[in-house]
Amino acid sequence: MAKRYIMTVLAVNRTGILAALANALDELGGNMRDVSQAVIDKYFAVIMAAEFPEDQDQEVIVDHIRAICRPFGAEVTLRDPSGDTGFDGETEPTPKERYVLTLSGPDRPGVLRFLAHRLALDGIDLVDLQGRQVANQTFMAAMELSVPPGIDALHLCEELKHEFQTDGITVAMQHRRIVAALSHPEPVGFNTAES
Incomplete structure (x- = not known):
């Protein structure tokens, strides 16, 4: 069973940042489900919905990604959407x-x-x-x-x-x-x- 998180990564934009991030996800058994990435000025920014094995600890995920992406000065945040107040699990209950x-x-x-x-x-x-x-x-x-x-x-x-x-x-x-x-x-x- 997989657990879904919302993850953001902000790093200096240099060749190889996406490769380092993809390697870290792979090593953790993670899978990107939805992603948006941009380069603004000299910074690489990505927000994604990613799934990890259910037994994977949240702190281990963040620490591992930071370690692999350290050469790029990556800042990583991980949110559990099911634990956020006001989140009811529905993205668009009415078709839009x-x-x-x-x-x-x-x-x-x-x-x-x-x-x-x-x-x-x-x-x-x-x-x-x-x-x-x-x-x-x-x-x-x-x-x-x-x-x-x-x-x-x-x-x-x-x-x-x-x-x-x-x-x-x-x-x-x-x-x-x-x-x-x-x-x-x-x-x-x-x-x-x-x-």
């Missing part, structure tokens, strides 16, 4: 639609604050966020939203466009299935046989 929202334009204070509050008003969960400041104080951000039933995503997109237009920020929203289809189009077969 997923959308990808993108914003780009001049970097202005308060954009993320406004957006986070506006999404929370409709019970929309921001499940993934990627952003970067590029040349000339311009930012680009893409986020995946989990939208509850009954919320009109297209209306929300129009509302955000109106809110940010005076700042010169462009807003676009697409259903995740459309983004996936555009990213990985299915090959089209052609019948070349003569009739």
